[in-house]
Amino acid sequence: MAIETNLQNNLNSKTTSFLKEAETTFQWTKQWYPVAVAEFLAPFRPHPIQLLGKDLVLWQDNAEKWHCFEDFCPHRLAPLSEGRVESDGTLLCAYHAWRFDGEGNCVGIPQSKNKETETKNCANDKSSAVVYPTQELQGLVWVWAESGEQAQLESQLRQPRTIPELDDNSGKVVKPFWNIRDLPYGWDFFMENVADPAHVPVSHHGIMGSRYEDAKYYDMHRLREMSTQEGFSFEITPTAPTVERAINDFRPPCQMRIVTSYKDGGMLILALYAVPTRPGWCRHIGRQILVKNDRGKTPPGLGFFALPMPIWLGHVLASLFLHQDLVFLHYQEKIVSKKSKNRWLDAVYTPNPQDKAIVTFRQWLARKAGGGVAWDADCNSQLPHPELDKEKLFDVWATHTQHCRVCQDALKNINRLTVLSYIGAIACLFLALFIDERYLATEGLKEVVFPSLEFWIAIISAIILATGGYLLKKLSRLFYVYKFSHVDND
Template sequence: MTTQTSLQEDRTIEQFKTEEESTFPWTKQWYPIAVVDFLDSSRPHAMQLLGKDIVLWRDGENKWRCFEDFCPHRLAPLSEGRVESDGTLLCAYHAWRFDGEGKCVRIPQSKDKETEAKHCSNKKSSAIAYPTQEIQGLLWVWPESGDQAQIESQLRKPRIIPEIEENSDRVVKLFWNIRDLPYGWDFFMENVVDPAHVPVSHHGIVGNRYQDAKYYDMLRVREMSTQEGFSFEITPTAPHIAQAVNDFQPPCHMRIVSNFKDGGKLILALYASPTRPGWCRHIGCQVFVKNDAGKTPKGLGFFGLPMPIWLGHVLASLFLHQDAVFLHYQEKTIAKRGKNRWLDAVYTPNPQDKMTIAFRQWLEKRAGGGIPWASECNSELPSAERDKQKLFDVWTTHTQHCQVCQNALKNINRLSVLAYVVAVISFAVGVMVDGRYVAMKVAAMPIQQTTTSFLTVIPPAGFWWALGSAILFGIVGYLLKKFSRLFYVYEFEHAHND
């Protein structure tokens, strides 16, 4: 058995060595699919990868697992099930249970224990499990199952951030952000290999569309390969930057490094996993490397400032939606033209488009032209979403999957209600103070002056303080309620971004 396994591993290694000469193997890769700290470990989570429906859940050994999202019994979704106290995943349809490896361990409707054990030992009763691993706070999934997939997954490393592995005091990693985006994986990558759009699309956050949209060239610094992608240097760069390199590492990673003249370094670690046609899952963060003097380089806009994770997630919409409004419709427009090649559908005369062209060439010549979606997936591109409320949906694409943001939203809603309650109480106290003061004043007046003087009594200072407090807390409650809307939807118009 050991000899057979060794031979199998040798064949797998040889296969990986010759891979550069073949088409990019989409299913033999690690994909980051979730941020572990943002997941609720008490329940299963439905997700998608390469058009496959998958479910993530944490077993009794505190290890996150990934299954295809169906029970082998009657194909009910396991994501609608439960994580039980014994660390098994229960299908809530007929209470079949599965361990972390996908093996069925309980079939309650069996005639007796012997019959149950017989049915559980049948391979057809097992869930389809994919290899997983947790690295740098991300949950990575290998979208193939079986013994061969286990071997192959150990021979390939995920596209991690090497600086974080150094465990140095000079390396500072900011929070992870995660979002499902309403455009395809290829359009995400096409966008992030294009620095020219940044000061224009993100006017007011990163650069100025009228001052910073300047000429520059792009020089190739790593030649194209099937498995390792390619990289380009941007030149000339800003006065304070010595070198800036965009490095595409397929299938999911874009590494953008800015080396500052004072020795500091800014790394934008951007990931995108293809989930289904017209959609991708983005995970990203900023990493700072301090210079010898301990100075931290400037980050990407105000996102480099210290802030709570949930606030960073909310403000991310300001940035992500500025691109989404282009890429969502751009993807549909190019698809409608029906051109065989991307280059035939566009006009790219400037050197700033070199890396975008290189990416499309890699996809066409090295990766089969596009994502090989799962056979059960509807590979048709969804129609363009004209309802901006749905296009800029934040709840479905982020908040409902992020435990950090859900907790923050609950606290903000509680504060909003509390502010309204305090406003009502303050107003009531003001009325009581004023009423008592007026009653005392009137009681001290002659009877013939009572009616006239009642209307001319000026309320005491306590009334005005109470009224002011009521107004202030009412405004706070309103603003908190309005701010909480950003957890659900954030609409954006470039025409209004002055």
């Protein structure tokens, strides 16, 4: 009984210390981060991810539970993400076949002299994988950014930044799919960008307004004062004639919630997450949520992205939106790094009230969060050099498709349809040539008989199928790269 009391007192003491520390300084590693969308991950295979500069691996066991380890085998430090998930639900290192259960325990060393030696070596703490607390909520896989027993306890004291409306099953809430993309600019520049409604009609000209007509004055009023753990929020005014109010709500470590309430009672919620993966990069996970008014009317969504469409098509079309501000955010981050010298406000000129939320975000980062992301000690915290080859910045395959099983399946089907379309076109062309010999001149070309109706049907079919194959081929390219230029966006 005394032992249990001492353990409880120790836990209470650590809990009090943890909560007190959290009130004063933002602790980057003592947070839940959404690192993946569960339905987009191929089950029963390991997936490499990055978080705060750490190399991690996600994998799912036979009970469909996700686990997260540091991405190395304790034997010779080979990456576990290059391994396999075995039929018994363990993670196997593909170098020497050491196997690990969901708790990180080593359960198999096949090179052992005998079973007794294997059991002894597996029981050694040095044989265990480094485990991070993991859970699945609202379709996202969340990872706590620290490992160890203390991290397991602390992770239970804080809930992930979920979206309450996603738990509403009343039928009043429309929940389109999640989108996910790795972006070649930092976490802070993502958050700064989505805290800035003024850029929307300009950067996203043609999708979310006009750079010439909709770049207008508005003010921002603070709704919630800045705090270490709860961030801040601003209301935008004035708004469009149909809009009652619009609110930008930053919730650290990684959520920006943008709520537009319409005068007829409907509501659009943009749930935007950004995860700091490595310096100069972040992982964006987001979706829009549409709340119907009392008459059951669904509000307008984010451009054409609110239209019913397959998940893969939404992912492909996301490039049209994301790439409109991708390039200058990538370069802006490098310019700011050179010119600001850790004094962001001195380097920029922000005379208008539209920049209030951005200024507040930078103040939160400087005053409450140590000045920036706390990268892992083993991570090179230097920003990568600017990428001069813009086509690499527009790489969709490496930043999305190769990690998304939904898009990979769609791409395979599109490629099959492309091949079938071309084969069909060739078949129709040959059919047209041989279906009716009356298209040839008879008696030494003295008499010409015009082709039959069947001939023209075959020719038109060949043209349609060839055109379809060409368009499918162009569509398949969007799974690999999508280039964009504001100069050409009239």
